[in-house]
Amino acid sequence: MEFHYHIEGGDFSRAGSASSEIKKILKQLNVDPRVVKRVVVALYEAEVNVVAHAREGEMKVALGPGVIEATISDKGPGIPDIALAMQEGYSTASPRVREMGFGAGMGLPNIKKNCDRLDIESVVNAGTTVKMTTFFTG
Amino acid sequence: MKVHEMIQPLALVACSGQQGLDREVSGGYTSDLLSDVMGHAREGQVWITIQAHRNVIAIASLKEIAAVILVRGRRPDEETASASDQEGIPVFSTPLDAFEASGILHGLLNAATTPGEG
Numbered sequence: 135m136e137f138h139y140h141i142e143g144g145d146f147s148r149a150g151s152a153s154s155e156i157k158k159i160l161k162q163l164n165v166d167p168r169v170v171k172r173v174v175v176a177l178y179e180a181e182v183n184v185v186a187h188a189r190e191g192e193m194k195v196a197l198g199p200g201v202i203e204a205t206i207s208d209k210g211p212g213i214p215d216i217a218l219a220m221q222e223g224y225s226t227a228s229p230r231v232r233e234m235g236f237g238a239g240m241g242l243p244n245i246k247k248n249c250d251r252l253d254i255e256s257v258v259n260a261g262t263t264v265k266m267t268t269f270f271t272g
Numbered sequence: 273m274k275v276h277e278m279i280q281p282l283a284l285v286a287c288s289g290q291q292g293l294d295r296e297v298s299g300g301y302t303s304d305l306l307s308d309v310m311g312h313a314r315e316g317q318v319w320i321t322i323q324a325h326r327n328v329i330a331i332a333s334l335k336e337i338a339a340v341i342l343v344r345g346r347r348p349d350e351e352t353a354s355a356s357d358q359e360g361i362p363v364f365s366t367p368l369d370a371f372e373a374s375g376i377l378h379g380l381l382n383a384a385t386t387p388g389e390g
Contacts (some may be wrong), residue, residue: 147351150330157334174334175310182306235323240307247311 141184141191143210146234149185152193153177156204163197169270173202176248179241180206180264186231187211188261202268204249212258220246273297273384275339275362278318282376284341284364287348289356295338299381302374306331313337320373324348329355329363337361341377343370 137159139152153174160170177193184191188210196203213219219226220242227237246252249266256262276293278284286293298316303309304323313319315336321328324346332340339362342348348356348363356363366373 147326149327150334153334154330171315178310178331178334179307234325234327235304235306235321236327238305238307240305240311244307244311 135197137195137197139193141181141188141193141206141208143185143187143189143191143208146185149182150178153181156193156195160197160202165197165202166270169202169268172248173204173268176245176266176268177204177206179244180204180266182236183241183262183264184208184210186227186236191261200270202270203265204267205263205265207261207263209261212260212262213254213256214258216254216256273380275318278339278341278377278380279364281380282341282364282366282373283368284366287342287356287363287365288353289339289360289362291357292339292360292362295362297338297381300374300377301337302370304370310335318377320370320377322346322370324352326351326355328352329359329361332361333359339364341366341373343368343373 156177157174188208191208194205218224222243223239225237225239231237249268251267253265275295297318300318301313302320304321309331313335316338318339319337320341322343324342329352341364343366345367347365
């Protein structure tokens with residue numbers, strides 16, 4: 135099973151709607167609530183990163199036996215130094231975004247904590263692809 | 273403890289999402305950083321914050337937060353109130369600041385979980 139959602143850059147009024155749809159689907163499919171909680175945190179952070187930094191993006195979630203694989207790819211500025219971006223507290227968010235309570239430099243660390251495998255590929259001035267994998271039993 | 277039981281002790285004004293007044297409160301979390309709440313708040317907690325925009329409800333819904341308390345007289349904007357109504361997550365306004373509101377809620381929760389000491 136595979137689900138696709140479009141994410142519009144800069145549109146904070148809709149931020150979280152793709153993650154919310156995925157959450158509903160996973161609950162309907164009776165995925166363990168603890169797994170759903172982790173996946174939702176990681177998805178939301180990745181979705182907000184697209185809204186806050188990129189022009190547009192796509193969230194693709196594939197559900198297989200015992201595995202959820204989510205790929206969030208965007209067209210945007212890219213990340214010049216991924217290791218630096220992974221550090222808690224590091225952020226390049228705009229003052230406007232920070233005033234809303236985003237941009238605390240906790241997004242990527244939250245993603246890492248809430249999935250089992252994280253791969254980030256980025257090309258400066260082109261875009262970023264974040265792939266997160268979560269394994270579960272039952 | 274139910275959500276509506278916080279109204280009097282915390283001087284709350286119910287702004288929206290009133291169909292959720294009977295939700296059960298399991299604890300509280302106080303933060304204005306959205307990723308902090310996303311990463312650390314737990315289901316059934318009350319979220320105390322000064323942030324009053326629409327994304328607060330998106331997070332509250334994803335995290336299954338019991339209710340949101342806006343401090344120092346902040347009120348939800350129209351978008352936030354309508355999202356709160358849709359999700360059935362109550363949003364309250366209190367004249368108290370985050371420290372005072374958290375202290376009172378902490379006391380209420382302790383009294384609710386340790387009968388005889390309240």
